[in-house]
Amino acid sequence: MQIKELASATGVDVETIRYYEKQGLLPAPARRDNGYRDYEGAHLERLSFIRHCRALDMPLADVKRLLGFVDDPDEHCDDVNHLVDDQLARVRARLKSMRALERQLLQLRSRCGGAADGQPCGILHELVSAAHGEACVCHAGTEQQ
Template sequence: MQIKELARATGVDVETIRYYEKQGLLPEPARRDNGYRDYAAEHLERLSFIRHCRALDMPLADVSRLLGFVDAPLADCSDVDLLVDEQLARVRARLKSMRALEKQLLQLRARCSGKHEGHCGILDELVSAAHGEACACHAAP
């Protein structure tokens, strides 16, 4: 299949497919007589694997390591557990950060009286913060 067909089948952009090839995540496909790339079912499967890993927000370096395990199915795969544990830790850290951000935004939103006549508590807080002053959503420095 041609690259555009592979892209359509996997939902991965053509340029991203080329990038993955350059990074060594996808093996170089055979070429047709006309010079077009000729992707096989193995490319489709591998690209789908990569896409799934990326949907789990795994860094490309980790995806590459996982592909190494896919390519060597008899090798000890205990590092796979470690990779997933590390990704879980990154996700949990992001969740904690997002909860803190939510709290800050809620504190900022609480500054709004609901009346929008010439004075905005949210804007006052943001302007104060821009001047280096304490605001509702951040503790004083």
């Protein structure tokens, strides 16, 4: 199959496929007489594996290691577990950061009583104050969180 067919079958952009080839994640395909790449089922399977790992937000370096384990499947469960544990730790750190961001936005949102009260917008006041280096309600107390 041609590269655009592989892209269509996997939902991966053509340029990304070429990038994965350059990075050694995807083996270079054979070439047809006209110079076009000729991908096979193994490329489709490997690219689908890469896409799934990326959907789990795994870094390319980890995906490359996992592919190495797929290529040489001799008892690598501990290594694979370690990679997944590291990814879980990264996700948990981001979730913690996102919860802190949510609290900040809720604090900021609480500054607006609505346009009907005739007062200037409290959210804009807080954002302008923060831009001037003043304390902002959304960052009050976030140091310890």
